[in-house]
Amino acid sequence: MAQLPRRIREFLGRIPLLAYLLGFLAATGIESILGKTLGLLIGLGGVPAFFGITDSLSRLVLDKGLGGVLLSLPSVFIYFVLALVYDVLIYILPVFIVAGLLSRPVRWFVSTLPEWLTGFIHMVTLFLSLWTWGGLVEYRLLVVMYIGVNIIMTTSLNLINGYMGEFSCGHAGFMAVGAYVSSVLTVWLFTQDDVFGAPVLRAGWSVILFPLILVVGGIAAAIMGLLVAFPSFKTRGDYLAIVTISVNFIIKSAIENIEKIGGPRGFMGMKGVLRTMESVLNVPWLLIWTFIGVLVTLVVIHNFVSSTKGKGVVAIREDEIAAELMSVNTRHTKILAFTISSFFAGIAGGLFAHVLGYINPGTFTIFKSTESLVMVYLGGMGSISGSVLSAGIFTLAMEALRPLEVWKKVLIWLLLILLMMFRREGIMGGKELTDFVSLERLGLRRPVKEVKGYAPAAD
């Protein structure tokens, strides 16, 4: 009998990632057809947005004191159980059934393809499932894009705080630069605006130039990154942390004082940009670019830190003086690290501004920076997969726990305190997911054929 769980585990472990992704895609397909009916049938009143967590919590009565809370608990519980039924029927069963059925064919299929194509197919499947899942409830799509933005923020900050071991607490400043630069450009170029007047370019350009404008925002942020990079030659640790905070404040105040872009009142019009883009071709542009932005960030930062050149960053963390004395050009390396990091914060800012449709300087204060910091530490310093996981979990939790109102924040920060007390190394503890499951096993890389008498070189 004790054999059973192990055998199930082994079976599930053998299923390639792509089969799971296809399972999820199938589940989202099933949900878009049957979700609403099932939701009504079992008394959920429709499709639950986040697996029923938000909807159950919103049944809590918080404004009538402890009595109110206690009295509302049964209804929360009942809704939660019903949502669980829904989740099992809509997600869990289809995912595992489809994944199990497809396990063998997918494994075979993947083994016939070159690795880059396999990777591409994974990405497309993931994108499609996020799109169908998000397409069902608009709020979901928004959260999916927030997660994307936060993954970019967290991974890029991890380059500084995790890999290089400096303590930057002004990441939102760079995000602001990217957000404003790209928003001002898109609004000026593609929309009818009170300040900037008629669109400068024809609508068709918007879809082509949008990613380039994001990059321009990123470059502007990277240049601001130099404001931290140069002081970092002389200053380290706590003192550099103060520098990053100051830069965050300087950027925010600078924006507040530029009347032309709304000053403290903020800047809007990005929804119009989206409408222009959608008028050219009606696809989920922002989801696409957020998705691509996340991929590019992950690939760039991963490839950089695993190259010998990029490992200079880690050598600085471990012992800066030894690094410089052992041939690492530490200044050059710091400039690279800070510009790459702030570049991606700028990209995240550009995406964020267009997802939100409205930005103001108050969005990009040190509180926003702190949020990124929290995600870095939650995921684990120096772990890219940790950053991805924590950005996902943290953003989802922030949204799903919204009905708890103020208690949400208390709960989340309490969790953080517990984390710092009992698992300081974060979820991943400085490791990557691939340290636990090999790419071969996930079906992302072809298994190395074993030849007798030949030992593969150590990686």
Added chain:
Amino acid sequence: MPLLQINHLTHFFGGLRAVHDFNLDLEKGELIGLIGPNGAGKTTIFNLITGAYRPTQGDIRFNGHNLIGLRPHQITAKGIGRTFQTIRLWNNLSVLDNIRIAQFAQIKYGVVDSILHTKRYREEEKEIEKRSLELLEVFNLRHLANEVVANLPYGQQREVEIVRALATKPRLLLLDEPAAGMNPGEIDALLKLIQWIRREFDLTIWIIEHQMRVIMGICERIKVIDFGETIAEGTPTEIQTNPRVLKAYLGEEGF
């Protein structure tokens, strides 16, 4: 022309004169020693040569090039490798990574190559890895390549530090008290290793030592400093009988 030429090197830490008027001509292929009691200024001299500090006065030429004002990594790239008195490896990295990073100056690819994994990047990285593993192989450390440095015993960390210094492709190797913390058996092995490295890598070597008897057997020439001043210079036998040296070491345990 001497490989390393030091003229009138003087260094102050605030009011403290750590090195005073130090002079040296080091010929290619020599193996020399620098000894002196605690706080004599030995490590400071290495730090001045490698650019960790900028000297108050004096000049340092390596292979004819002026080193003053260069940043440490530039000096290392010119061919001066070193180890530290207290081990300064990158502790949370693998042995292999420690050796790889020390080849930083030899990288010719750019960041973009590293991000796009261009052919150039792959070839250079392959070469770096190959060379690192070969170096480790030579020192019988190959099987530890993927071990995190912090998990190695002290003696092996010392060896890895020497390998890391060699990975920078030095022509001059500066060893700061390499025998510190070793027992007599280990010291013997270390001295053999140093002589072997010198032949095998065609190196000029300069060793700092606290106790003279350690390097007696292998150095051709020894300089002695005390309170930043050079008090003696000569062959090991000359040094051993020099009254100023004896005086400086008076009270110090066995010399």
